Amino acid sequence: MNIYEKYKTYSDRKLIRLLLQKSEYQEQALEIARLELDKREIETQYRLEIEHSVVKELELEAKEEKEKEERQNHKIRSVILFFKSLNPIQSNASLGYRLFLFVGLIYLILYAESFITI
Secondary structure, three states: OOOHHHOOOHHHHHHHHHHOOHHOOOOOHHHHHHHHHHHHOOOHHHHHHHHHHHHHHHHHHHHHHHHHHHHHHHHHHHHHHHHHOOOOOOOOOOOOHHHHHHHHHHHHOOOOOHHHHO
């Protein structure tokens, strides 16, 4: 299936969404989507309603993505603070305790991905 046939199967909303996400697609794909929408001869008012709805949808998705990223950064900062609290070079700790903390720190660093769930 080539791109022309693929875009023929897309809904009006999906094509408009594609056009509004210009940075995500190559110019050729955008042009084909424009041509397909023009072929459909969609009423201007209906098209504007779809565009407005898609813009709101994209804004909501961007906000959710930003919040997800902030939660992930918070988790990473928490893990880093935890690692810093396990300072194995504490002057008042015994050698055995410092070695225990050092081994634990290495273990946590190696398996940190399992502690950071997204």
